[in-house]
Amino acid sequence: MKYRNDTKENAGELTYLAREACRLKLELIAKEVLPLMNSYKELRNLEAELNNLYYREYDKKSPSRSELPPTQDLDLDLVRKLYKSSRTLGEFLKSYREKTGLCQTEFAKILRVADNTIHNLENNIGVPRERTLRKIRTATGLDYDTIQAKAANVKE
Secondary structure, eight states: OHHHHHHHHHHHHHHHHHHHHHHHHHHHHIIIHHHHHHHHHHHHHHHHHHHHHHHHHHHOOOOOOOOOOOOSSHHHHHHHHHHHOOOSSSHHHHHHHHHHHHHHHHHHHHSOOOHHHHHHTTTSSSOHHHHHHHHHHHHHHHHHHHHHHHHSBBBO
16 A cells, blocks of 8 residues: 555656646746747837838839920820820830830839839739839829729739
């Protein structure tokens, strides 16, 4: 009988030690890991806030029509004709860019977008972002709905 009692006592002590080890690990997590998780959440919130501020400011800097190189024969009527003769936004942008005498890099600088964005737009690759469409609208003088209708004809 004494052997059984020793085993029960040992089992009780082992259970106590296991619980104590778990408690100590939980305390360690509470002290070290949870503050790190909170810091991570704060950093993510700050990142989101910075992104919002950046894009808000970036949109303010969209180009004006006056930033395009002056051309005597390029007026809004010609822009509308170019637009109507184009099946897609890409065709329109390419013909517009060529009429203004700009290369893709120059046009990208005016619109404040990446060079490859102009390439992708002209080749109807991907769906343009709304802020890019707003910049195109501002630069060309066309209304947003008209540009958005042509933008719908692109490859995903």
